[in-house]
Amino acid sequence: MAANTRQKLLDAAESLFSQQGITTTPLRQITELAGANLAAVNYHFGSKLGLAREVLRRRLDELNSERLKRLDQLEAQDDKPATLDQLLEALIEPALIMSRDDALGGMRFVRLLARAYAENDRELHRFLREHYSHVMRRFARAMSQALPEMDAANLRWHLDFVIGALTYAMADFTGHFSHMNQIHIDAKTIAQHLVRFAAAGLSAADAAAAPSTPTGTARTLLGG
């Protein structure tokens, strides 16, 4: 049962990596959970890094193809261009509802992703960049139509704010900032809140970037 062992190793590694981080998780713990032999990792994946890469690749491909599918649908209706809300939904929701069976599966994956970023392994970073950046570029281009005043650089690092809010808050590293797992809100609700939060933030940035804005439309919303 070659494929079976391979799958078990991937599942065990994903679970442990997301809880403990990649470098911190020993191979022996993975093989024990998978019910496999230590040498099987090197046989199937060449090295620990090879295993980590494959764990991430599985999910990233799934996540990105879902995001791009939604983006394609939005761009197909070319009589009316996609709204910022719709684009943000296409970016955020797939990250949170990836797992059919487990409502928290998506969050586990996002946590894994956050941990992968925190690792200092250069090869791992290059690998993630290759599997990620083209998606972000497409979304940035689509959003620039809904945010006409922001230039490319400005939009790109405001998108960092969005990705940061998504990654960090969902990752719930310590459980003391975020109380989501206690309250047990479902992923879709969280996505809606984050979409609204991000849309308002991006719109305010766009309004502020406009040269001839009277005082800044969004700022008057605040308790000033």
Add this chain to the structure above:
Amino acid sequence: MAANTRQKLLDAAESLFSQQGITTTPLRQITELAGANLAAVNYHFGSKLGLAREVLRRRLDELNSERLKRLDQLEAQDDKPATLDQLLEALIEPALIMSRDDALGGMRFVRLLARAYAENDRELHRFLREHYSHVMRRFARAMSQALPEMDAANLRWHLDFVIGALTYAMADFTGHFSHMNQIHIDAKTIAQHLVRFAAAGLSAADAAAAPSTPTGTARTLLGG
């Protein structure tokens, strides 16, 4: 020169931990950079964890006392309560302008903080919680006056979005999402953008939480 060695170890550890992570950085590398002996770490800090704790404590105390100082000032002027923008500035700016000499020093610290969260060490997490949560609680309480419609839980995990955007974007784990170090924007400018982003997002969440809101004030800003 006991104090000297101690300081050198702390500085070297802070630099290396922020670049490579805590568990991934060997003590030997720290002592080499500090020009100290391996055994000095255990003499001065008891263990590697003790060293990591002290590295974080230095900066956290500095950061939190600066944040609380600003919050105190805002609350002292009790004829008019602090605006959301002012509160967010008090929360965000100190994280980015902590280092006098180096404009990027603040970011290096935030990156270290993000890495510390990614570590799975329980004692380290408990330590961070003890040095952090009371500050967040005070800010949450102050903000709840500027955001009257949100309940405590709602506000708390929307603040997670803010902290996430701050931490993750500033940390610049991989350098491919964020291009800040290339563009070289100064910390204060970034803080201003993040304050506006967060203020708009929180205001939108507050408006949406209001039971009798017509359609949601902030939503009409978007391209709907």
Add this chain to the structure above:
DNA sequence: GTCTATATGTAGATAGAC
């Protein structure tokens, strides 16, 4: 306080039988 030398544990990887 600072050093050398070392104890002790555990990591990832592999050789080779089955």
Add this chain to the structure above:
DNA sequence: GTCTATCTACATATAGAC
């Protein structure tokens, strides 16, 4: 494909001389 046994390297921590 899967196993046992083991190699090699490096980690933290400490004992004890100076």
